[in-house]
Amino acid sequence: MKRSFGRLLLLAVLLVFPWVLKDAYYQHLMILVLMWVAIGSGWNLISGYTGQVLFGAASFFGIGAYTAALLLHKLDISAWWGLPLGGVAAVLLAFPFGWICFRLRGPYFALATLALNEILRNIATVWESLTEGMVGILVMQSFVSKIPYYYIALGLAVLSIVLVDVVMKSRWGYYFVSIREDQDAAESLGIDTRYFKMVSLCLSALLIGLAGGLYTNYMGFIDPKVVFSLHDISIMAILVGIVGGVSTVYGPAIGAFIMVAVQEVFRTGGFGLLPALGKTTGWPFMTTLARYVSEVHVLSFGILVVAVILYLPNGIVGDWSSIRRALIFWRRKAA
Amino acid sequence: MEVFLQTLVAGILKGGLYALIGLGMTLIMGVMGIINLAHGQLMMVAMYVTFVLFHYLGIDPYITLLISMPSLFLLGVLIQKFLLNPLMKVESILPENQVLMTVGIGMVLTEIARFIFSSNYLSVKTSYSSAAIFVGGISFSVALTIAFIFACTLTGILFWFLIKTDLGRSIRAVSQDGEAAQLMGINAERIKVATMGIGSALVAAAGTLLLPIYYLFPDIGGPFTRRAFVITILGGLGSTVGAIFGGLTLGLAEAFSSTYMGMEFEDMVGLVIFVLVLLFLPGGLKSLTKV
Amino acid sequence: MAYFEVKGITKFFGGLAAVNDVSFQVEQGEIYGLIGPNGSGKTTIFNCINAYFPLTKGEIYFEGKKISGLMTHQICKRGVGRTFQVVKPLKRMTVLDNVIASAFLHTRNKSEAVDLAEKTIEFCELTKYKDKLAKSLPIASRKRLEITRALATKPKLLLLDETAAGLNPSELDEAIALIKKIRDSGITIIIVEHIMKVIMTISNRILAINYGMVVAEGSPTEVAGNHEVITAYLGEDYSAQS
Numbered sequence: 001m002k003r004s005f006g007r008l009l010l011l012a013v014l015l016v017f018p019w020v021l022k023d024a025y026y027q028h029l030m031i032l033v034l035m036w037v038a039i040g041s042g043w044n045l046i047s048g049y050t051g052q053v054l055f056g057a058a059s060f061f062g063i064g065a066y067t068a069a070l071l072l073h074k075l076d077i078s079a080w081w082g083l084p085l086g087g088v089a090a091v092l093l094a095f096p097f098g099w100i101c102f103r104l105r106g107p108y109f110a111l112a113t114l115a116l117n118e119i120l121r122n123i124a125t126v127w128e129s130l131t132e133g134m135v136g137i138l139v140m141q142s143f144v145s146k147i148p149y150y151y152i153a154l155g156l157a158v159l160s161i162v163l164v165d166v167v168m169k170s171r172w173g174y175y176f177v178s179i180r181e182d183q184d185a186a187e188s189l190g191i192d193t194r195y196f197k198m199v200s201l202c203l204s205a206l207l208i209g210l211a212g213g214l215y216t217n218y219m220g221f222i223d224p225k226v227v228f229s230l231h232d233i234s235i236m237a238i239l240v241g242i243v244g245g246v247s248t249v250y251g252p253a254i255g256a257f258i259m260v261a262v263q264e265v266f267r268t269g270g271f272g273l274l275p276a277l278g279k280t281t282g283w284p285f286m287t288t289l290a291r292y293v294s295e296v297h298v299l300s301f302g303i304l305v306v307a308v309i310l311y312l313p314n315g316i317v318g319d320w321s322s323i324r325r326a327l328i329f330w331r332r333k334a335a
Numbered sequence: 336m337e338v339f340l341q342t343l344v345a346g347i348l349k350g351g352l353y354a355l356i357g358l359g360m361t362l363i364m365g366v367m368g369i370i371n372l373a374h375g376q377l378m379m380v381a382m383y384v385t386f387v388l389f390h391y392l393g394i395d396p397y398i399t400l401l402i403s404m405p406s407l408f409l410l411g412v413l414i415q416k417f418l419l420n421p422l423m424k425v426e427s428i429l430p431e432n433q434v435l436m437t438v439g440i441g442m443v444l445t446e447i448a449r450f451i452f453s454s455n456y457l458s459v460k461t462s463y464s465s466a467a468i469f470v471g472g473i474s475f476s477v478a479l480t481i482a483f484i485f486a487c488t489l490t491g492i493l494f495w496f497l498i499k500t501d502l503g504r505s506i507r508a509v510s511q512d513g514e515a516a517q518l519m520g521i522n523a524e525r526i527k528v529a530t531m532g533i534g535s536a537l538v539a540a541a542g543t544l545l546l547p548i549y550y551l552f553p554d555i556g557g558p559f560t561r562r563a564f565v566i567t568i569l570g571g572l573g574s575t576v577g578a579i580f581g582g583l584t585l586g587l588a589e590a591f592s593s594t595y596m597g598m599e600f601e602d603m604v605g606l607v608i609f610v611l612v613l614l615f616l617p618g619g620l621k622s623l624t625k626v
Numbered sequence: 627m628a629y630f631e632v633k634g635i636t637k638f639f640g641g642l643a644a645v646n647d648v649s650f651q652v653e654q655g656e657i658y659g660l661i662g663p664n665g666s667g668k669t670t671i672f673n674c675i676n677a678y679f680p681l682t683k684g685e686i687y688f689e690g691k692k693i694s695g696l697m698t699h700q701i702c703k704r705g706v707g708r709t710f711q712v713v714k715p716l717k718r719m720t721v722l723d724n725v726i727a728s729a730f731l732h733t734r735n736k737s738e739a740v741d742l743a744e745k746t747i748e749f750c751e752l753t754k755y756k757d758k759l760a761k762s763l764p765i766a767s768r769k770r771l772e773i774t775r776a777l778a779t780k781p782k783l784l785l786l787d788e789t790a791a792g793l794n795p796s797e798l799d800e801a802i803a804l805i806k807k808i809r810d811s812g813i814t815i816i817i818v819e820h821i822m823k824v825i826m827t828i829s830n831r832i833l834a835i836n837y838g839m840v841v842a843e844g845s846p847t848e849v850a851g852n853h854e855v856i857t858a859y860l861g862e863d864y865s866a867q868s
Contacts, residue, residue: 047429051429171730174727181717184698185710185714187698187699189699189776190702231442242429296450299443299447302442306443310436
């Protein structure tokens, strides 16, 4: 009962958020967070729960994004159709890919997803007649205010969480985890591992592709470097998953919040703190530091990956008991 | 015909260097069972070391080999000891921890390089960088040829090491059956550290040798990592002989596609080979499916 | 047609025949034992039946229908269950969840699966561990869990791979009791075992294997007295004495 109350409260807060905080900047950040909740949940399904780690999530994101963009650009159909169709397109990509690559175990599957990511990015860059290449595609935004986008993103995020929750309590969920823990044992217990790996991948692709479709409509502009980005999409998706906690329903939500915050801290030099300090103190060191900090967000990602894997491998939600123990230990020491 | 032979030569020479890259990675793969996605980035570090020594101290790259190889050996050892070995004791749900860790390491190395050197394209222009000798009407790039000779020598030393020395044999033992090797008293952890060091040293050599005829920028690691695992998968995981053939194949493929289709396809060639191997390679794939 | 039949199966690994032209038949309702020294090919035979890897040669029939060539999960669906020598539970899930996962084989309905899981857990006397994490179980219970998981797939034929290894004497008796209980419930059993006490007391018939080939077949006493079997296990000197 207590848990449901907490969740309803959270939902209520999220629902009124854009009316309480009218600053477009924070609304933008929350939209990003919600988008990443969806991507992270999708990633978590195939990587965390089913154990087939996705290193190239941007493949599905980019396909979703381009579907939306191309619908408008080439067929003059509203890019909003790209939202559901982007998800469908991602699934259509996942199907043959999984069919071919699921015979690869473990790390080789992960590599294959990386290769897919690179191949798609190359194709999008080179096939200029279709995608305008590096120039990118511009999409007219339907709304000036961020609020409609916020609620659509919220809907997507809620859909993702609910979907993962329902699936993992069902037969599929049990099968996914069985496959992750030991594929051979799972087969011996009658589980068609190839089929269920496919199911898991398609579900993941769906969520990630939907997020891609949303992205195009929200940002109004996409190009191969952005939507097929290895660092800003694929690695970010992994971080969202592992920071929050793989194989937990709410892990990606927490991970999304933290990772977007981290990204912003670096992009703005501590939310503008460092440049402001630079101005007030007049120390050139501060301004240079601010500049460097905003350029090193990829470095921070790398360090985060290393640190999280070493010290918090099951994420905040997964390793929560050890975190609590550590906090209690520090509090006792201070006392 | 001349163009064909020219391309053939270029491909083989480059392939020899690629074999060095692949050898390092396949050793690591065979012994540790992990794919080192920071392999190209290690090469990048070696290339920057070579650049700095050349630019500020005027040391010739071939002599820098004596510095870059040990330094990267050390770096590899440190990485294995403090970042990768501890992972085996960590109880994590996510299976591909180690590979992911190497991705993180690769990112950190790249960004630190960018921080120090910025994204500018750098190069090392030695006296022989653009020199070429002509044999039978075909031009052999001097730098590339010398690099090829070095690569062959290093490969030879590596094989001698693996077959004749105790450490080398221990490495092969761990590569074939880690548990059995441990039961025989081999300290698997130390072997893994040594192997990472050797693999890093090999790719460092490739980097140093390649710098005179290449250009250097922080993001150069990525494409080379990709080449490394294409070579390794093509040749068969853990197979040192395979890595040599894989390297030569990739070198030739890149050379021919560059000549007959255009330079922008060089990157794609590796990816295409990777896909083809995935789809069609019988023997290689079989060993992938029951890992 | 025999209930379960293995015809001339051979499995080569490279140049070595781990299993070489092995044939046997198992009758419905019996407990059929497989013995042999280490490395003789017993587990490989299971792996062949289970299609863990493909046969080099030979055929396998169950209930008159050919099962060799099918995929592992299809063989399980046909009613052939299997446990592994090295137990592989879902470590981070409870015992109940572990069994529920297997119980889903014949039903899509979750409450039915939970029901079947609970009944199977009760049958195997693991109810007190129902809500404990699989990784916290002692070895004897983990082996029992392995059997429970296989039972939840409602097998007609159960392949038990060294389920008694590592158990102390009282645990051994409990294991034997469980196996008999399974047989009494109508399930046919093929059991690979090292521990003579187990296999001699419960098997109806035994097949002795060495170097991947059949050495002897018959009742426990017949096989125990067989000259070649004694040689294989205890060496030439012993057999010379007997």
